[in-house]
Amino acid sequence: MTTLQLDTTFAALSDPTRRAILARLATGEATVTELAEPFAISLPAISKHLKVLERAGLILRGRDAQRRPCRLRAAPLGDAAEWLGDYRKFWEESFDRLDAYLQVLQEEEERDGRK
Amino acid sequence: MVASSHTLTVTTPSEREIVMTRTFDAPRELVFEAHSKAEHMREWWGPRGFTMPVCEMDFRPGGAYRFVQRGPDGEEYAFRGELREIVRPERIVWTFEFEGMPGNVSVDTMTLEEEDGRTTITATSVFDSVEQRDGMLESGMETGAAETYDRLAELLEKMQEASA
Numbered sequence: 001m002t003t004l005q006l007d008t009t010f011a012a013l014s015d016p017t018r019r020a021i022l023a024r025l026a027t028g029e030a031t032v033t034e035l036a037e038p039f040a041i042s043l044p045a046i047s048k049h050l051k052v053l054e055r056a057g058l059i060l061r062g063r064d065a066q067r068r069p070c071r072l073r074a075a076p077l078g079d080a081a082e083w084l085g086d087y088r089k090f091w092e093e094s095f096d097r098l099d100a101y102l103q104v105l106q107e108e109e110e111r112d113g114r115k
Numbered sequence: 116m117v118a119s120s121h122t123l124t125v126t127t128p129s130e131r132e133i134v135m136t137r138t139f140d141a142p143r144e145l146v147f148e149a150h151s152k153a154e155h156m157r158e159w160w161g162p163r164g165f166t167m168p169v170c171e172m173d174f175r176p177g178g179a180y181r182f183v184q185r186g187p188d189g190e191e192y193a194f195r196g197e198l199r200e201i202v203r204p205e206r207i208v209w210t211f212e213f214e215g216m217p218g219n220v221s222v223d224t225m226t227l228e229e230e231d232g233r234t235t236i237t238a239t240s241v242f243d244s245v246e247q248r249d250g251m252l253e254s255g256m257e258t259g260a261a262e263t264y265d266r267l268a269e270l271l272e273k274m275q276e277a278s279a
Contacts, residue, residue: 007242010127084125084127087125087133088123088125089162090161090162091123091125091135091137091238092123093161093162093163094159094160094161094162095123095137095139095236096163097158097159097160097161097163098139098146098149098159098160099121099139099140100159101149101155101158101159102139102140102141102145102146102149103140103141105141105145105148105149105155106141106145109145
């Protein structure tokens with residue numbers, strides 16, 4: 001997993017329409033027309049979003065020139081979630097340790113102050 | 116407003132930023148102090164079960180730091196960065212780089228706010244790789260779209276449900 005891939009994944013996920021498209025594709029493959037249905041935007045606009053998702057490796061397009069159905073490719077999403085999870089875990093644990101350490105420092109200060 | 120808690124919140128307000136907040140039961144001066152010296156940092160920086168065999172900190176504007184973390188399996192991970200701005204006890208701006216991925220430098224701004232003897236840290240990391248910028252230009256990406264870790268988790272959950 002390179003940071004470049006992560007960047008592309010996060011960039012692709014930064015748009016609510018694209019997230020909705022991915023959630024829809026999780027239920028099964030769909031054509032561009034089917035994907036456009038729930039949105040009040042044009043087919044070319046949907047196609048643009050699909051291109052971003054395809055470039056990010058998040059979807060695959062069928063070969064059939066007429067329908068070109070879209071399919072979800074979930075692996076990069078899993079990688080992105082894992083990376084963020086690791087990041088979160090690192091800081092969660094560091095800050096928990098800092099919390100405990102600050103209590104120790106404060107106790108020391110109090111003790112020294114009373115001398 | 117909900118009473119501040121010790122829970123860490125992580126949000127990604129844009130594709131280049133990660134923002135974390137966390138509240139501590141200690142005055143700001145002390146929380147700042149805990150970030151400013153190697154002897155303090157080695158006591159808490161890094162996940163549980165990790166030790167810090169190398170911890171160097173030259174805490175002044177233009178100064179540098181370097182930490183080496185050793186995991187429970189003996190594997191070592193080195194991190195480095197430089198101090199860009201220091202405003203005691205309010206703010207630290209420093210860079211962060213994992214030596215295992217050289218060139219991927221984030222600029223981290225940490226602000227400390229005190230209220231009723233408790234201190235809230237807000238840490239913003241801005242990732243600014245060239246690839247990232249190029250990728251954004253190429254895709255004509257709008258910046259600033261709200262994307263949070265929770266939303267990603269929510270999406271993944273939805274997708275798992277759907278494929279189950």
